[in-house]
Amino acid sequence: MKKYIMAMDQGTTSSRCILFDKKGNIASVSQKxxxxxxxxxxxxxxxxxxxxxxxxGVAIEAVAKLGVSFEDIVGIxxxxxxxxxxxxxxxxxxxxxxxxxxxxxxxxDIVDKIPEDMKKKIRKKTGLIPDAYFSATKIKWILDNxxxxxxxxxxxxxxxxxxxxxxxxMLSGHKIHATDYTNASRTMLFDIKKLKWDQEILDYFGxxxxxxxxxxxxxxxxxxxxxxxxxxxxxxxxxxxxxQAALFGLCGFHKGDVKNTxxxxxxxxxxxxxxAISSKNGLLTTIxxxxxxxxxQYVLEGSIFIGGAVVQWxxxxxxxxxxxxxxxxxxxxxxxxxxxxLVPAFTGLGxxxxxxxxxxxxxxxxxxxxxxxxxxxxxxxxxYQTHDVIRAMEADAKYSxxxxxxxxxxSRNEFLMQFQADLVDTVIERPKLVENTALGAAxxxxxxxxxxxxxxxxxxxxxxxxxxxxxxxKQEREEKIKGWNIAVETAKFWSSRQ
Numbered sequence: 001m002k003k004y005i006m007a008m009d010q011g012t013t014s015s016r017c018i019l020f021d022k023k024g025n026i027a028s029v030s031q032k033x034x035x036x037x038x039x040x041x042x043x044x045x046x047x048x049x050x051x052x053x054x055x056x057g058v059a060i061e062a063v064a065k066l067g068v069s070f071e072d073i074v075g076i077x078x079x080x081x082x083x084x085x086x087x088x089x090x091x092x093x094x095x096x097x098x099x100x101x102x103x104x105x106x107x108x109d110i111v112d113k114i115p116e117d118m119k120k121k122i123r124k125k126t127g128l129i130p131d132a133y134f135s136a137t138k139i140k141w142i143l144d145n146x147x148x149x150x151x152x153x154x155x156x157x158x159x160x161x162x163x164x165x166x167x168x169x170m171l172s173g174h175k176i177h178a179t180d181y182t183n184a185s186r187t188m189l190f191d192i193k194k195l196k197w198d199q200e201i202l203d204y205f206g207x208x209x210x211x212x213x214x215x216x217x218x219x220x221x222x223x224x225x226x227x228x229x230x231x232x233x234x235x236x237x238x239x240x241x242x243x244q245a246a247l248f249g250l251c252g253f254h255k256g257d258v259k260n261t262x263x264x265x266x267x268x269x270x271x272x273x274x275x276a277i278s279s280k281n282g283l284l285t286t287i288x289x290x291x292x293x294x295x296x297q298y299v300l301e302g303s304i305f306i307g308g309a310v311v312q313w314x315x316x317x318x319x320x321x322x323x324x325x326x327x328x329x330x331x332x333x334x335x336x337x338x339x340x341x342l343v344p345a346f347t348g349l350g351x352x353x354x355x356x357x358x359x360x361x362x363x364x365x366x367x368x369x370x371x372x373x374x375x376x377x378x379x380x381x382x383x384y385q386t387h388d389v390i391r392a393m394e395a396d397a398k399y400s401x402x403x404x405x406x407x408x409x410x411s412r413n414e415f416l417m418q419f420q421a422d423l424v425d426t427v428i429e430r431p432k433l434v435e436n437t438a439l440g441a442a443x444x445x446x447x448x449x450x451x452x453x454x455x456x457x458x459x460x461x462x463x464x465x466x467x468x469x470x471x472x473x474k475q476e477r478e479e480k481i482k483g484w485n486i487a488v489e490t491a492k493f494w495s496s497r498q
Contacts, residue, residue, distance in 0.1 A: 077238030077445030085138035107137035127285030173226030219291035238445030249440030262410035266307030281392035282352030302389030341487035422472035
């Protein structure tokens with residue numbers, strides 16, 4: 001019988017399971033969306049039990065579709081939405097509150113109150129710019145606002161985890177409480193050079209160390225699944241935050257490799273090797289995916305909060321399109337946006353601006369502006385934000401991009417990819433398989449259990465990449481970017497007037 005690696009891809013809007021064969025091809029896939037919860041403006045939550053039930057459900061379905069059994073799975077790799085925070089009771093296994101999602105802005109005031117000296121310590125130790133985006137303030141909010149949570153945490157009864165930790169805890173029958181370096185490095189609580197939880201930062205936020213999971217490399221034998229879950233024990237041998245997993249799936253193993261994933265948000269990562277570069281241009285320093293026994297590698301990262309989510313917004317809230325792929329045809333049907341710009345700062349602005357109070361802004365509207373131009377402006381906004389991160393990254397790393405590897409659902413949009421190539425004036429490389437997050441998780445797990453020999457053998461599997469070359473004239477590019485910069489300042493002005 002053929003054997004497979006299972007990738008559990010727990011994303012912001014859906015849970016997915018993909019089975020990969022020895023050649024890195026998709027053998028089976030199952031996906032299920034789950035509910036997005038918005039209790040108040042700027043608040044975003046998920047039900048942890050729905051996350052779990054949807055993830056285990058698609059795993060069972062993916063196996064059944066292929067007509068195999070869990071005995072044919074040689075290892076499981078988990079990749080997940082990062083920063084999303086879950087706190088649960090270790091005795092009952094019950095979450096004490098909904099998962100607070102990475103997009104949620106409820107803790108912005110907590111960040112604003114952090115003293116400058118502590119902000120500097122956080123930046124130096126964690127590589128992160130203090131922001132409500134990360135897990136630390138979300139944990140603090142739960143402990144401060146859920147009745148009895150703080151007391152239970154002090155007694156050692158509560159556990160914290162990012163989504164990978166929650167999935168492993170449930171998969172193992174409550175035996176594994178662990179995470180990997182990539183997820184730990186996104187909590188704002190982890191010293192990325194000492195590779196351990198920082199007690200000073202934990203104390204500042206009032207988070208007991210007993211809540212924190214063990215931390216290991218991404219490729220590591222964390223333990224076995226519970227027999228009741230998978231009808232047999234399967235090694236859980238990979239865990240990785242989604243963006244680092246995507247870099248790994250694109251074979252970004254070496255210093256200087258750069259990728260952008262166009263998912264719910266957009267995430268640009270540059271592998272900087274064994275050196276952690278401290279950004280002077282609003283980027284984050286974080287840990288790259290690696291295997292047990294390897295030297296730790298780092299990445300520079302620019303995080304854009306609203307990427308592909310702007311297309312979901314066009315579809316679900318504005319009802320401008322019935323299906324997301326229609327946005328490409330609509331954008332191509334008009335020659336420009338008539339000078340209008342959309343800044344989709346629905347949950348503030350991430351890198352390189354870092355303005356928590358900025359809000360979505362549409363500028364440059366005229367009487368003749370139409371729905372098709374609105375859709376085009378929405379797609380262009382993804383490319384503009386990516387452009388700004390790339391320029392900041394080049395300045396920090398003192399490295400000019402020769403090409404940009406792309407993946408994620410929105411990278412299927414041909415209009416967006418061509419406009420991106422035009423805007424950054426570089427070649428865009430898109431693999432045939434754009435779901436490299438799951439592939440990266442599979443690669444990590446497969447290398448750990450010996451399903452694949454080494455990284456070089458994985459790189460040889462890459463083929464059928466599509467190339468987008470820049471076509472826009474320099475003057476037009478510069479004029480468009482100038483207009484975009486004004487639009488961003490307008491969105492930030494909203495913040496200054498509140």
